[in-house]
Amino acid sequence: MGKPSLHKVYNKTYQEEAINYKNHLLILGLNKVTCQTRYLYLKEFFCWLETLQIHQLQGITTVEIAKYYDYLLQRKSSRTGQNIKQKSIHDHMRNLQAYLGYLLEIGTIKVSPASHLKFSYPNEKVERIIFTQSEIQELYSVSNELEKAILNIAYGCGLRVGELSLINKEDIRFTENLVIVQKGKNSKRRIIPITNQIVSELESYLESQQESKNKAVFLNSKGQRMQEWTFNSTLKTLISKTEFGQRFSTEELNKIGIHSLRHSIATHLLENGMKIEQVQTFLGHSHIESTEIYTHINQQQINELME
Missing domain, CATH: 1.10.150 (DNA polymerase; domain 1)
Known part of the structure; x- marks a missing residue:
């Protein structure tokens, strides 16, 4: 901004x-x-x-x-x-x-006068770093328990960094294989399914955090809720452990954050054949144009996926 x-x-x-x-x-x-x-x-x-x-x-x-x-x-x-x-x-x-x-x-107003208005996102091109699916696998392979838990929710669930910071233990429904984002962008609530493997790994991670009474899933070194900049810093540290991470210049590394994982999962879901409307719901976008911005698939591929 x-x-x-x-x-x-x-x-x-x-x-x-x-x-x-x-x-x-x-x-x-x-x-x-x-x-x-x-x-x-x-x-x-x-x-x-x-x-x-x-x-x-x-x-x-x-x-x-x-x-x-x-x-x-x-x-x-x-x-x-x-x-x-x-x-x-x-x-x-x-x-x-x-x-x-x-x-x-x-309850201050009964109807939002802007709820049905659509404001087109600017066409300015923003260079983004998108991980390949093999690079994501490499990140997982070198991650410690905390880093893997962050990957499971940030990448696996496509969360924004602010949503990642706000997630609480009660928002992970292990018996239902769900993660609930209570307040996403524009205060929107959404429900995201997770795999049995993610459930198992998150349960293991949270068991190691049982001594803490803090309701947040992710805590910093002081035992407080982890903030956005710490998530981004943790991701950069994880990237530095990988072979592909060694090829990034300082300028490229500065462009990487949790949002890169969100862009990546959107792209990978489309690459694997998911309909763009389903990806839109997964990411919590109000407008499909936002979903297209979050992906690195060309227009022809998008048209094919919408057929």
Whole structure:
């Protein structure tokens, strides 16, 4: 996310709402930089609402959301003087959708005015490191118990790094072979099936953690819930143990994180013949375009899979 401009909000309700939302994100376990950015994005929206003389959350309709999108399309960057980037616009709108979903969840509003709106992801190409299926097998072969447990949930279940951090022991249903993501992106809940082998390996890992009373599945060296940056660091350490990892440059290694495992499983599922709509459900995407972005399969292959 790019750094948003600062905007002054005068309405006390809006001031409190922005702070409450930031605290909500912090409780969810998002890193402080992300929480601050989303807080500032929301402040800009509230500032814009004030210019329209809209001073109550209940006054926000689909019309205002659409107009705000048009406003962002025209907004200039205070740093460059040029229109803000498409990715920044996308981040603004996705954050707004998430905020309205949060209001719906806590009962502040009865219907989200942005729930049925679709904001196209920018076409800017982002270079991603995608592991091959053989490289994933090599990661498993050199992993210790913790690293294997992370692979089983991050790769095997396709979790986002924030979801990985938030997962609790009670979310793994061993008797049903399921992992439950209680609050994914936009507070969406989803259920992911897991194999008997993953069940066995996760049971073994959690048995080694029985002394801890912390409900989190993954703990750091201090016995606290593991955060996003630690997961990414652990993955890089694991990669350094492999033969293929030795070939990565520092620049390439810096691009790798838990998201690389998510991109990889999406690609591998499609390569192995799963329909793209099924992969969409597996990843928890609202729109199939997002699923296509997460894969490295060409358009012809995608068309064949959708037939």
